[in-house]
Amino acid sequence: MTPNVFWFIPTHGDGRYLGTSEAGRATTHSYMRQVAQAADDLGYEGVLLPTGVSCEDAWIVASTMIPLTKRLKYLVAIRPGLMSPSLAARMAATFDRLSDGRLLINVVTGGDPVELAGDGLHVSHDERYEITDEFLTVWRKELAGETVTLDGKHLNIREGRVLIPGVQKPHPPLYFGGSSPAAQQVAARHVDLYLTWGEHPDQVAEKIASVRRLAEAEGRTMRFGIRLHVIVRETEEQAWQDADDLISRVDEATIARTQQVFARMDSHGQSRMKALHGGSRESLEISPNLWAGVGLVRGGAGTALVGDADTVAQRIREFEALGIDTFIMSGYPHLEEAYRFAELIFPRLQITPKTLNSGGKPGDAFGAFSGEIIANTIVPQDETRVARAAG
Numbered sequence: 001m002t003p004n005v006f007w008f009i010p011t012h013g014d015g016r017y018l019g020t021s022e023a024g025r026a027t028t029h030s031y032m033r034q035v036a037q038a039a040d041d042l043g044y045e046g047v048l049l050p051t052g053v054s055c056e057d058a059w060i061v062a063s064t065m066i067p068l069t070k071r072l073k074y075l076v077a078i079r080p081g082l083m084s085p086s087l088a089a090r091m092a093a094t095f096d097r098l099s100d101g102r103l104l105i106n107v108v109t110g111g112d113p114v115e116l117a118g119d120g121l122h123v124s125h126d127e128r129y130e131i132t133d134e135f136l137t138v139w140r141k142e143l144a145g146e147t148v149t150l151d152g153k154h155l156n157i158r159e160g161r162v163l164i165p166g167v168q169k170p171h172p173p174l175y176f177g178g179s180s181p182a183a184q185q186v187a188a189r190h191v192d193l194y195l196t197w198g199e200h201p202d203q204v205a206e207k208i209a210s211v212r213r214l215a216e217a218e219g220r221t222m223r224f225g226i227r228l229h230v231i232v233r234e235t236e237e238q239a240w241q242d243a244d245d246l247i248s249r250v251d252e253a254t255i256a257r258t259q260q261v262f263a264r265m266d267s268h269g270q271s272r273m274k275a276l277h278g279g280s281r282e283s284l285e286i287s288p289n290l291w292a293g294v295g296l297v298r299g300g301a302g303t304a305l306v307g308d309a310d311t312v313a314q315r316i317r318e319f320e321a322l323g324i325d326t327f328i329m330s331g332y333p334h335l336e337e338a339y340r341f342a343e344l345i346f347p348r349l350q351i352t353p354k355t356l357n358s359g360g361k362p363g364d365a366f367g368a369f370s371g372e373i374i375a376n377t378i379v380p381q382d383e384t385r386v387a388r389a390a391g
């Protein structure tokens with residue numbers, strides 16, 4: 001099986017060293033475009049755009065990228081409590097049409113009451129998932145062409161509908177992140193693909209089993225994906241050296257302040273991430289080649305696969321064996337690491353010109369040829385390299 005591999009648009013900043021502005025990068029349109037175009041050329045399936053007060057708006061960034069990319073899909077994160085489902089359905093239909101079916105939706109209910117209060121949402125954790133449930137009920141039906149009236153506990157919609165339909169039927173695929181029991185229940189009822197952050201493989205297996213059971217009870221099936229950072233290098237030593245470097249500029253005060261912010265959140269997913277490192281630099285390798293260092297100062301996805309290319313590919317295969325078919329990856333800085341990951345890992349996952357989302361058409365990345373022409377005469381044999389790496 002060839003896994004679906006996504007990259008990430010760093011709409012809340014990027015750099016070489018976490019927790020500092022040293023060698024930091026601004027979220028200019030030009031930079032985000034470079035990352036999107038690199039992902040498109042390299043043959044990533046799509047890119048995730050997060051949502052939240054710290055992010056450039058995902059819809060707006062993604063929509064500006066549509067004409068600048070050819071096949072790349074956009075996994076746009078949305079927060080149900082902040083938007084009418086009818087408006088969200090209309091936006092999805094428009095994006096889907098304008099991008100010719102390149103929209104995917106990541107449903108993220110939100111897990112920071114302080115941030116959500118700033119956006120005008122003042123309800124408990126589980127009530128937020130009640131809203132998500134009602135939101136998705138309306139959103140799905142409207143995009144499927146129904147006229148919807150819902151007199152719900154939270155939402156009151158009268159004859160809502162999408163007049164101009166999207167491309168994908170019945171609607172753009174729904175991805176979903178959320179670890180709590182309430183989240184899993186909503187996921188089981190509505191979504192196509194359940195996402196987890198990169199936890200210990202045993203925890204991931206447990207979550208998959210739990211969500212799968214809930215989905216079965218709803219008479220549904222579900223796909224699974226994982227969100228991970230990655231530090232892949234030619235050698236194991238170099239990878240671990242670069243992991244150390246990534247957090248070498250963070251001081252203890254910044255780590256402590258970060259943990260205070262995490263502590264105010266009611267997100268089960270964030271608590272699970274925090275528990276992996278407990279705010280300490282000691283024992284960050286929580287299972288072989290899975291490193292929790294990113295989570296010391298980054299909210300959300302906080303673990304990275306660290307290792308040489310063969311080992312990282314093997315760890316990906318191990319997650320795949322648990323039932324994961326979609327990998328949403330990122331690395332710092334996101335532009336260079338998009339290339340590095342594709343170069344080192346795609347051949348090892350048998351992601352080749354034929355399986356890339358490009359379809360391997362001449363002129364695309366890995367298409368006509370790759371590498372520099374030798375002696376102005378000889379075309380380098382990319383297929384040989386791919387086969388060697390894969391072997």
Ligand SMILES: Cc1cc2nc3c(=O)[nH]c(=O)nc-3n(C[C@H](O)[C@H](O)[C@H](O)COP(=O)(O)O)c2cc1C
Binds near residue numbers: 182195266270300
């Ligand atoms: C892969 C993935 C991506 C996520 N992206 C976002 C995001 O962009 N913005 C956000 O506010 N929360 C994001 N979340 C957090 C969850 O959506 C959820 O709000 C949070 O974990 C609280 O829910 P829980 O208590 O059920 O875990 C993401 C979660 C996962 C697993």
